[in-house]
Amino acid sequence: MSASRLRPQQLDRAFAVVREGIERGExxxxxxxxxxGREIIRQEAISPPDGDVQVDLDAIFLTASITKPFIGTAIMQLAEQGRLLISDPVTRYVPEFGRFGKEAVTIWHLLTHTSGLAEEVWESLWEEEAPASAHLEAACNAFLHFPPGTQWEYCNVSFWVLAEIITRVSGKSYVDYLYHHILEPLEMRDTAFDFEGEQxxxxxxxxxVQPILKGKEGAAYFRSLALPAGGLYSTAADLVKFGQAILNGLLGREHTIVSQAGIATMTRLHTEGIRERNTGRLAFYGLGWDKPGGDARFLGTPAAFGHGGATATLLWIEPNHDLVFVFLTNQFGQENRVACMALNAVLGAL
Incomplete structure (x- = not known):
């Protein structure tokens, strides 16, 4: 069944899942x-009854790693323009990245988290409140923990390198590029790395919830970084616009920011047969997009894709059911279990 045939009241259970999760503190x-692909069927703002923070539909949340598909989309746009190949070595665009044996790392490796870069490279920089340039420099000076393409390890620092590629190839800062080529065309006026005034x-x-970044993600320092791995703020309505553009482009309904071929390439499984470095489990990832894994956490079809964030957020697209799902909340370090259960309840209503 297509989501377009859903009536709002059929989603009562899915929204009840969110209320119950809030009551449990999850x-x-x-x-x-x-x-x-055409319209929002139902959206609600739900707050703890006695909480200090009450939100409306236009609330702006830190999306965290939902930022990664935006960076992936920008890279795909440049590939469609014939300005780079996803298979190109990173050193073609960022020569200094080749230090310490990283010459074989490609853009594909960065997008799929199979480069061999490790997350420790990134984490230590938060203690020092290092500037954005230091994050890129750390990636360039890092050693690989495994040969590119042989294992999978989620790595935020890779997206600093991808952002630098966008900047050097386009001639615009990656922040300006995202604005002019994704956010502005989709009229995503409530999406940015920082805001002033009413927004x-x-x-x-x-x-x-878990002080991984010791509170800095809410501070001016965090926002000043314009973190390409996870710094975008947005509303649910704006993320729906992005999801609809990707969904409709994939289904051939319209070409707004990326071609049907580009979206199909981004959102298919790219890590087949590759195992996670730390767990040995098979990895399920596209080009900047997550894919449903083998543990049945997400109901639905293998065609689905999306991305979660460290603030327990989730954007999920199920093309076989014409569905865009967005869940935004503000719990840094909390597992996005409530979002997943709510999504499954939506799929269960189809």
Whole structure:
């Protein structure tokens, strides 16, 4: 069944899942939206009854790693323009990245988290409140923990390198590139790395569940980084616009920001047969997009794709059901279990 045939009341259970999760303390104030390729079928803002933070539908949340598909989309646009190949070595565009034996790393490796770079490279920089340039420099000076393409390890620092490629190839900063080539064309006016004025007042403060970043993700330092791995703030309605553009482009309904061929390439499984470095489990990842794994955490079909974030957020697209799902909340370090259960309840209503 297509999501376009859903009636709002058929989603009662899915929204009840969110309320129950908030009551258990597994989610903070949240906005959830369910849409098809044309319109939002239902969206609600749900807050803890006695909580200090109450949100409306236009609340602006830190999306965290939902930022990664935006970077992946920008890279794909440049590939469609004939300005780079996904298979190109990174050193073609960022020569200094080749230090210490990284010459074989390609753009594909960065997008799929199979480069051999390790997350430790990135984490130590937060203690020092290092500037953005130091994050890129750390990636260039890093050693590989495994040969490129042989294992999978989730790595945020890779996206600093991808952002630098966008900047050098396009001639614009990656922040400006995202604005002019993705956010502005889709009229995503409530999406940015930082805000001022009225929009700043709508930004939902981040609740630290696990102090991985010691509170800095809510501070001016974090926002000043314009973190390409996870710094975008957005509303549920804006993320629906992005999801609809990707969904409709994939289904051949319209070509807005990426071609059908480009979206199909980004969102298919690229890591077949590659195992996670730390767990030995098979990895399920596209080009900047997550894929449903073998543990049945997500119901649905192998065609689905999306991305979660460290603030327990989730953007998920199920093309076989014409579905765009968005869940935003503010709990940094909390598992996005509530989002996954709510998504499964939506799929269960189809």
């Amino acid at each position: 989610a903070g104030p949240s906005v959830m939206a369910v849409a098809d 700043a007042r709508r930004m939902v403060p981040v609740d630290i």
